[in-house]
Amino acid sequence: MIGSKQGKWRVALACALTLGVVGAAQAVTNIRLGWTTSDSAVDPYAITAHYFQEELEAAAPGQFSVKFFPSNQLGNDTEMLQGMQMGTLDAGVITGTQVGTIEPAFQLTDLPFLFANKQQAHEVLDGEVGQDLLQRLDAKGIVGLGFAEAGFRHAINNQRPITVPAEFKGLKLRVQPSSLFLTSFKALGANPVALPWSDAFTAVQQGTVDGLEIPLAVIYANKYAGEVKYLSLTNHTYNALPLLMSKRAFNRMSAEEQAIVQAAARKAIERQRVAVAQNEVDLLERIAAEGMQVNEVADAAAFREAVKPVYDEYRDSIGGDVFDRALGQVTQ
Numbered sequence: 001m002i003g004s005k006q007g008k009w010r011v012a013l014a015c016a017l018t019l020g021v022v023g024a025a026q027a028v029t030n031i032r033l034g035w036t037t038s039d040s041a042v043d044p045y046a047i048t049a050h051y052f053q054e055e056l057e058a059a060a061p062g063q064f065s066v067k068f069f070p071s072n073q074l075g076n077d078t079e080m081l082q083g084m085q086m087g088t089l090d091a092g093v094i095t096g097t098q099v100g101t102i103e104p105a106f107q108l109t110d111l112p113f114l115f116a117n118k119q120q121a122h123e124v125l126d127g128e129v130g131q132d133l134l135q136r137l138d139a140k141g142i143v144g145l146g147f148a149e150a151g152f153r154h155a156i157n158n159q160r161p162i163t164v165p166a167e168f169k170g171l172k173l174r175v176q177p178s179s180l181f182l183t184s185f186k187a188l189g190a191n192p193v194a195l196p197w198s199d200a201f202t203a204v205q206q207g208t209v210d211g212l213e214i215p216l217a218v219i220y221a222n223k224y225a226g227e228v229k230y231l232s233l234t235n236h237t238y239n240a241l242p243l244l245m246s247k248r249a250f251n252r253m254s255a256e257e258q259a260i261v262q263a264a265a266r267k268a269i270e271r272q273r274v275a276v277a278q279n280e281v282d283l284l285e286r287i288a289a290e291g292m293q294v295n296e297v298a299d300a301a302a303f304r305e306a307v308k309p310v311y312d313e314y315r316d317s318i319g320g321d322v323f324d325r326a327l328g329q330v331t332q
Contacts, residue, residue, distance in 0.1 A: 055264035087248030145265035157211025
């Protein structure tokens with residue numbers, strides 16, 4: 001009888017241990033990831049999200065489950081930032097402009113005509129300046145994983161092509177909800193209106209605004225080519241897209257998982273930048289084919305001269321140290 005009981009106990013123990021091992025092996029880290037734009041194959045936000053998922057799966061098959069929430073499904077940028085701070089959203093691809101609302105140093109990336117090209121932007125954001133910016137988010141309850149990109153932003157409108165600063169005069173343009181963007185476009189003579197991204201398309205359709213400023217991929221992916229007549233390649237601002245994670249979600253992970261997430265983010269961002277650059281040539285052709293009139297800007301120096309006062313006004317709010325280090329890199 002005793003032997004029988006011992007045998008049953010051993011069987012029960014073996015089953016419990018087996019179930020424990022299986023349960024541990026099946027444990028999955030769930031990541032809810034949101035962004036504001038469409039889940040399109042050419043949308044820079046979407047590309048970042050999908051590449052991040054792919055790199056996590058490649059590094060740790062079956063260990064991470066990433067669920068996507070594009071197109072403002074979890075709210076606008078501000079609401080998603082708040083969600084990450086509270087731990088109700090695990091991760092997001094958020095425009096640097098809106099990150100600047102919780103950490104003013106991020107306004108650096110929105111300075112008009114700061115970067116002459118993408119290489120300059122990458123050098124600054126992948127170097128000490130970029131790491132400084134990302135580390136500042138820790139105190140805000142957010143982990144900065146790196147800077148993806150949407151490319152340079154351009155002006156689109158239904159009134160006229162823009163080739164010189166004077167042609168901005170009087171244009172009612174939707175800009176990102178940012179005092180720096182408002183100040184920059186006022187300096188160029190426009191009449192800027194701060195609207196959330198979720199309201200921008202309707203505002204253009206209804207004629208509430210003449211147009212907006214926006215990257216090429218976002219123009220195409222969100223179907224602006226069918227609504228707006230003119231695209232002027234102003235290259236006025238480099239649109240950084242930080243890939244962010246809730247500090248609460250990050251801290252729930254093991255050290256090994258955290259390392260996998262950080263490495264996957266770096267690889268995803270490298271791939272995303274290449275894809276965005278490759279897409280831009282094709283996108284210009286598609287945008288023109290859909291009826292938009294596209295023009296180059298011959299003299300960028302004239303635009304830079306017009307916005308000089310903006311630099312003086314925002315140096316202190318961005319932070320003199322990070323401001324001066326960035327300008328020192330781009331003017332070498």
